[in-house]
Amino acid sequence: MKKTHTLALYSDPDEAANALKDLKSSGISGFRMDDVIIKSPIDHPELSELLGPRPVYIQWFTLLGVLLGPTTGLVLIASAQASFIYQVRGGRPVVPFPPDMVLTYELFILSGVLMTVLSTFVAMKLPGNRSPLYNASVSEDKIGILVKTDPASLPQINEILGRHKPLEIMGDNAR
Amino acid sequence: MSHTVPSHPQMDVQIERKFVPKQKDLGEDVNWAQINKDVLRSLEKPRPAFWIIFFSALALFSFGVYCEVYQYQTGMGVSDLNNPQVWGLYIATFIFWIGMGHSGTLLSALLHIIHADWRKPIYRYSEAMTTFTLMTAALFVLVHMGRLWQFYYVVAYPNERWVWPNFTSPLVWDATAIGTYLTSSLLFLYMGMIPDLAICRDNAKGARRALYKFLSLGWQGTDRQWGNFKVAYMTMACFLMPLAVSVHSIVSTDFAVSQNPGWHVTSFPPYFVLGALYSGCSGIITLFIVLRYVFRFEAYMTQPILNKLIKMTFAIAMVWTYLDLIEYATTWYGSDEVARQDLVYRATGDYALQFWGMIFCAMVMPFTLLIRFVRQNYVVLLIISLILNVGMWLERFQIITPTFAKSHYPWTWTAGWWPSWVQWGIVAGSFGWFTMLFMLYCKIFPSVSMYEVKEMVHEQNMHDKLHGAQAPAHQTALGAIPEMNGGKI
Amino acid sequence: MSLSNLIKNWSNFRTRRPYEGQYDDSPYKWAMVIDLDSCIGCNACTVACYAENNLPVVGKERFGKGHAMHWIRIERYWGEGETLETEFPERGAQYLPMLCQQCEAAPCEPVCPVGATHHSPDGLNTQVYNRCVGSRYCSANCPYKVRYFNWWNYPERAWPNPLELQLNPDVTVRSKGVMEKCTFCMQRLRAGMDKAKTDGRILADGEVVTACAQACPTSAITFGNLADKNSKVAKMWKTQQVDLAKNVQEKTEDGIRGYRILEDLNTYPSIVYLERLRNMAS
Known part of the structure; x- marks a missing residue:
């Protein structure tokens, strides 16, 4: 009807x-x-x-983002360091942990924020x-x-x- | 001046209760419809000062562009940078702008998390300030590059030769951190702006309406939208606070990771973060006063809010001072002779004027904020907030230049290096670029958050309803506030 | 796939360098010894380097601004307490030829944002001009300040017609905005190593030398292959008791003059300097 x-x-x-x-x-x-x-x-x-009750599910997408983003990011960074012509720089290991951790941390935040925003738009049915x-x-x-x-x-x-x-x-x- | 209320009927009539009401952040006469009207008016007809600021910024920016084109075509040599002095003003100003960008989003996020309501009228333009300072800073990365036309080499993009940027370089960390920060704070700014864009859409006509309609994405303020919005906004705030701290720590690793004397300092990350907060807070005060005047935001950017902002700036300035002094103390006390000599050179050498200028502007000047007259006189406060930022710029200058002038290797010790007019022109142009963008932003988008100020008013009303109306706003604990605008708050 | 590569060579990727015996399996490790006692400060090495490596002559004004491009430079020092004679300023000076130290743990390498500089398997600190974007971080982090930046478009003015005909065809002419530095005459080494490889042998000692070593009238510069235990350079390093992979050298004998510059910064340079002997009586 x-x-x-x-x-x-x-x-x-x-x-x-x-x-x-x-x-x-x-x-x-x-x-x-x-x-x-x-x-x-x-x-x-x-x-x-x-x-x-009108529940909000955004936080679960955020969790997904902060779990997936840094792990894939770390693997990508480490394999990029290894796959390019084998380069030793300044005597440091080719796959060094401290710099990779810095970048992984940034990716952790970035993927968390992006997932939050995307899921929010979906939840708010925006744009529309x-x-x-x-x-x-x-x-x-x-x-x-x-x-x-x-x-x-x-x-x-x-x-x-x-x-x-x-x-x-x-x-x-x-x- | 104390204020008395009629004592409760059951109480002893002889007892005179001293009533110390909390000073309200907003005036009594602010209602929801008025908020819409006032803020939307800022998008239409500002004071003439707006155009003066805008066009002088445009002129400065054009000069900066001229300098950059000249440098691009002729070579970096026109900047008078040379072998030991490879960075000069570009990196100093880069750090300065990144620092300026810290307070906006960081404070907005922090104050949102702890539910500090006074953030609401001032967070929007602070976040916009963050966004535009980051854009200005990113400009310096490009300006500073020897081969600007190859800038995309720094970006990690997939390519058939498997060539990647060097992930161990602090500059790549910088690029990642700034990229993340710019993206996140832009989204944070935008997210927080959606309900206001809907207000604009509902009130605008013509092309502007189309713009706001597009940007507000069809926001209608339904309960579902608000519920999700609140959760998402809080989540983003929780991400942005640690992010902002990490970004400036990473910027400090540009120096701390290298082995130059005066840079290889363990306390650099917190020192940089605090310095960033410090210059950002003074920047917020500067823009507070400018916007208050230019867009007639007297009803929202009030003295109590400014007072809180000043208190926070003072506290941060003191922490920064402590960290700066402790850096010198540890260098002095330590056994690294080169670093110690570098410290002595900073204080007594060719750049002593800048060093002591920094000490005066950034360490001594904040104490003037303790004087009530300074806190309440907008013109004086504007000048002082600018002086604080001059001090912070000098701080960045004297981190970079003396270290290059007196590094490990004696043969490269140089005396009296000074940047050329091209460098100064580009630095001036960056100020023009920032001011221009910021002013345009404030003209096109609401620079005071309407819905959050409404929340503030709503909460004040609810509070009054529960506890009974308190003392009138102009008679408060601090006494009648000698206000600039004829006692109007 | 890159991931399997990562897992397969994991321990290799996690090794810190330099380590004891790093070049035992490698045919080459280029190194140098500079005897400051022999150096007379004649600048022949600098001139040879300009000719060999297409270094632009920048002119008096730009030199004064610190825009010189000398990959090897002669530094003059006066001892403490000595006064500078104005009439003959060179008198009493001690000379030190300074060029890229080809550090094993080079501070310039990890900081380059685009990876334009890295370590080659034969122990050289390479610079890839094509990749350089000119952030100048390497120069900022180089303690010896031996990296030179193309502040101007030098080829425009440095070699007016027909001087461009004297440029060395084996060496790139660098454009503006890139960093450059001493390569240990990479083009000579490359040609020599390729030829030796064709013949199925490794380069003999002294078969290839750098332009500076070749031009030095007093043979103050000795260049050679440190991986070859019988080369002159390797023997000198051994006699001087300098170990490539150590940052603190143990000297068991008296009268040893070999040292590496700013060794306490853990850069592990590939150039050993022999201290100048002074006549203390005079």
């Missing part, structure tokens, strides 16, 4: 929190908290909590502009609650959202 969207804008985080609590306890058929998205100018952990409803004021000072719902339960949801002094409630056609 085709879903429809509604976006309510609040200026007070407490009102938004109350709206979310009401939505949670409303028991509307076909409605799940996973369909609710908060859009806000800053992070509101106290509001996100109300949405239930897939969200159906957006209002510029959520980047200024308003908190938006976006609900994806069946057209049938839309009036009920709008009623709940309207209970807590929203500045505006917008539907799909508002675009």
